Amino acid sequence: MKILVTGGTGYIGSHTCVELLESGYEVVIVDNLCNSKEEVVDFIKEITHKDVTFYKGDVCDKKLMQKIFKENKIDAVIHFAGLKAVGESVEMPLYYYRNNIGSTITLCEVMNEYNCKKIVFSSSATVYGSPHKLPIKEDFPLEATNPYGRTKLYNEGILNDLYVADNNWSVALLRYFNPIGAHPSGLIGENPNDIPNNLMPYIVKVATKELEILNIFGNDYNTKDGTGVRDYIHVVDLAKAHVKAIDEVLKTKGVDIYNLGTGHGYSVLEIVETFKKVNKVDVPYQIVARRAGDIDACYADATYAKEKLHWEATKEIEEMCQDSYNFAIKYKNKHNN
Ligand code: NAD
Ligand code: UFG
Numbered sequence: 001m002k003i004l005v006t007g008g009t010g011y012i013g014s015h016t017c018v019e020l021l022e023s024g025y026e027v028v029i030v031d032n033l034c035n036s037k038e039e040v041v042d043f044i045k046e047i048t049h050k051d052v053t054f055y056k057g058d059v060c061d062k063k064l065m066q067k068i069f070k071e072n073k074i075d076a077v078i079h080f081a082g083l084k085a086v087g088e089s090v091e092m093p094l095y096y097y098r099n100n101i102g103s104t105i106t107l108c109e110v111m112n113e114y115n116c117k118k119i120v121f122s123s124s125a126t127v128y129g130s131p132h133k134l135p136i137k138e139d140f141p142l143e144a145t146n147p148y149g150r151t152k153l154y155n156e157g158i159l160n161d162l163y164v165a166d167n168n169w170s171v172a173l174l175r176y177f178n179p180i181g182a183h184p185s186g187l188i189g190e191n192p193n194d195i196p197n198n199l200m201p202y203i204v205k206v207a208t209k210e211l212e213i214l215n216i217f218g219n220d221y222n223t224k225d226g227t228g229v230r231d232y233i234h235v236v237d238l239a240k241a242h243v244k245a246i247d248e249v250l251k252t253k254g255v256d257i258y259n260l261g262t263g264h265g266y267s268v269l270e271i272v273e274t275f276k277k278v279n280k281v282d283v284p285y286q287i288v289a290r291r292a293g294d295i296d297a298c299y300a301d302a303t304y305a306k307e308k309l310h311w312e313a314t315k316e317i318e319e320m321c322q323d324s325y326n327f328a329i330k331y332k333n334k335h336n337n
Contacts, residue, residue, distance in 0.1 A: 001024075001025050001026065001075045001076070001250065002025070002026040002027075002028060002072055002073060002074055002075050003020055003025050003026070003027055003028070003074070003075065003076050003077070003078060003246060004028045004029075004030065004068065004069075004072070004074045004076075004077045004078070005017055005020070005027055005028070005029050005030075005077075005078050005080065006029075006030050006031070006059050006077065006078070006079045006080055006081035006103070006107065007031055007036075007059075007079070007080030007081035007082065007122075008027070008029030008030070008031055008054075008078075008080065009029060009031040009033065009036035009037065009038065009040040009041060009054075010031065010035060010036045010080055010081075011036075011179070011189070011190040011191075011235065012080055012122065012176070012179055012235060012238060012239065013029070013031070013036075013078075013080040013081075014036070014040050014043070014044055014188045015182075015183055015188060015235045015236055015238070015239035016078060016080070016238075016239040016242040016243075017029065017044045017052065018044055018047050018048055018183065018188070018239065019236070019239040019240050019242065019243050020242070020243055020246070021044070021048040021050040021052070022048055022050075023243045025243075025246070027044075027050075027052050027053070028052075028053040028054075028055070028068065028072050028074065029041065029052060029053070029054045029055065030054075030055045030057060030059060030064070030065070030068060030081070031054075031055075031056065031081065032056065032057055032058045032059075032081075033056060034083075035083070035084075035192075035193075037191075038054070038056065040188060041054045043187040043188050044188070046185075046187060047183065047185050047187055047188070053072065055067075055068055058103075059079075059081045059103035059106060059107050060098070060099065060102045060103050060106050061106070062106050062109070062110060065106060065107060065110040066110055066113070069110055069111075069113070069114040069116065070114075074111075074114065074116050075116065075118065075250065076116065076118035076119065076120070076246055076249055076250055077107065077111060077116065077118070077119045077120070078119075078120045078122075078242055078245075078246065079103075079104065079107060079119060079120070079121050079122060080122045081103050082099065082100045082103065082122065082151070083095070083096055083099050083100060083148070084148065085148070085197055086126075086146050086148045086149075086197070086293070087197060089146055089147040089148035089151070090146050090147060093147040096147045096148060096151055097147065097150075097151060100148075100151035100152075100155065101151055101154055101155060101158070104121075104155045104158055104159070105158065107119075108158070108159075108162060112166075117166070117168050117169045117170060118169075118170045118249045118250060119159065119169075119170070119171055119172075119249070120171075120172045120174060120242060120245045120246055120249060121155060121156070121159055121171065121172070121173050121174065122174060122176065123152045123155070123156055123173045123174060123175045123176070123257075124149070124152050124175060124176055125175050125176065125177045125178075125231075125259070125261070125298055125300065126144075126145070126146075126148065126149040126152060127142045127143075127144070127149060127152050127153050127156065127175060128140050128141075128142065128143070128175075128298070129141075129142070129143030129144065129145050129149070130143070130145070130295050131295070131298065134265075134297060134298070134299055135263060135299050135300055135301035136259060136298065136299065136300055136301060137259070137301045137304075138175070138257045138258065138259055138304055145293055146293065156173050156257075159171045159173065159255065160255050163253075163254065163255045167253060167254075168253060169253065169255075170249040170250075170252055170253045170254060171249070171254070171255040171256070172245040172248060172249050172255075172256050172257075172258065173255065173256070173257045173258070174241065174242070174245060174258050174260050175257065175258065175259050175260065175300075176233070176238060176260050176261075177230065177231035177232070177233055177259070177260065177261030177262075177298065177299065177300050178198075178199075178230045178231055178232045178233065178261075179232075179233055179234075179235045179238050180199075180200040180232050180233070180234070180235065180320050180321075180324055181200075181234040181235045181236065181315065181319065181320040181321075181323040181324055182235065182323045182324055182326065182327035183235075183236060183323070183327070184236070184323055184326075186323075186326045186327045186329075186330035186331075187327075187330070188327070189235075189323070189324065189327030189328070189331065190235075190324070190327075191327075191331060195211070199230075199268060199271060200232075200271070200320075200324050201324075202214055203271070203272060203275055203283055203324075204324055204325060204328045205328075206283050206284065206285075207275065207279065207281045207282070207283050207325060207328070208328055208329070208332060212284070213284045213285060213286055214272065214283055214284065214285040214286075215285070215286060215288045216268050216269070216272075216285050216286065216287050216288065217268075217288060217289070217290050217291040217294060218287070218288075218289065218290035218291070218294070219269075219287045220290075221290075221296040221297070222296045222297075223265075223267055223296055223297050224267055225267050225269050225270070227267045227268035227269045228267065228268050228294055228295070228296065228297070229265035229266065229267050229296065229297035229298070229299065230265060230266065230297075230298055230299070231261035231262055231263065231264065231265055231266075231298060231299035231300050232262070232266055232271065232317060232320055233260065233261050233262050233313050233320075234313065234315035234319060234320045234323070236315065236323075237262075237313040237314060237315050238260055238313075240311065241258070241260050241305060241309065241311045244305075244309040244310065244311040245258065245309060247309075248308070248309060256308065257304075258302075258304055258305040258308070258309065259300040259301060259302050259304065259305065260300070260302060260305060260313075261299060261300030261302050261313070262299075262300070262302070262313040263299060263300055263301065263302050263313075264299060264317075265297055265298070265299040266317055270317075271317070271321070272285060274317055274318060274321050275321040275324075275325070278318045278321050278322050278325075279321060279322060279325045281325070
């Protein structure tokens with residue numbers, strides 16, 4: 001079975017390609033490299049000792065997408081390609097709508113043309129906005145609080161509408177909580193070019209002394225120690241969920257929605273302290289004002305994924321912190337030599 005992975009050289013996409021290949025799937029990647037590097041294709045091959053077909057280009061480019069479907073008999077698609085920086089989406093909403101929604105429309109038009117109607121989509125816990133209670137279940141009310149979140153909600157709606165119009169579609173909407181960590185090989189991981197927005201990549205850059213100090217955004221939240229609580233999930237666990245979702249969409253029809261998290265919430269301070277302890281490294285920090293739009297706490301009820309996909313996260317927070325740092329050190333050594 002051949003799976004097209006859009007955004008396959010990105011953070012979650014690359015780990016998913018590894019898991020797909022190791023589960024016996026063939027993989028075709030399309031990525032325009034706007035937030036990743038081509039060398040990732042070689043690292044995926046190095047880890048798995050399997051071959052991968054790579055197309056450098058934009059999912060919004062219909063001719064390219066038609067060429068890919070013509071040259072490969074694609075059985076299903078995992079659609080990761082998208083822009084993901086919340087702050088940037090507020091500054092450049094049209095860029096986000098064009099890229100994140102335009103890519104889905106073009107992709108689905110071409111899938112229809114080639115009668116490939118099986119898709120797994122990368123959604124986000126951001127679609128729950130400020131949850132009224134915890135843990136979050138898939139049927140909670142949905143709300144977008146920024147253009148990025150709105151692209152996720154619209155894309156979910158588009159894929160749902162496709163199924164309503166044509167019951168041959170099979171759609172899995174995966175709502176990720178907070179992916180961190182890296183492949184244990186240290187070959188692939190998260191590597192933002194700019195100053196990171198997210199907690200773990202920021203901690204890593206402070207630990208490696210590329211940044212001076214971690215700013216903790218507020219210690220007056222209604223949480224165990226006052227700092228924000230999130231459901232951090234190891235990216236390898238998350239990647240394995242995609243293989244289960246692909247197994248499922250290949251054999252069913254309809255739309256299914258899954259929360260992908262561990263079900264446990266950790267505070268910013270707990271993450272910092274664990275990171276320091278397991279990696280034996282200092283992470284200086286200071287408490288600063290809250291970041292606009294942040295919520296107190298967010299963690300998943302992932303029971304449905306366990307029941308339907310027979311998937312559950314297995315990796316603990318210590319391993320997530322270790323693997324994040326291990327990747328950063330290896331990456332730094334490789335690129336500085
Ligand atoms: P990433 O930026 O590492 O990967 C996305 C990949 O898509 C990149 O390699 C980028 O070059 C590519 N891309 C973007 N637009 C494209 C286009 N039009 N055509 C071709 N390639 C394109 O991000 P990630 O963390 O791996 O996230 C993958 C998906 O998961 C995204 O849709 C993101 O919104 C979603 N998501 C991520 C998180 C998170 O915290 N990382 C949380 C929830 C949801
Ligand atoms: N935080 C800091 N300092 C930083 C960065 C983050 O204190 O430098 C705090 C935040 O205030 C928050 C926690 O660390 O309490 C986690 O923040 P992240 O930015 O890592 O993650 P978010 O939960 O804010 O958002 C992420 C993605 C969103 C996605 C959401 C749910 O950035 O796109 O998870 O999946 F929608």
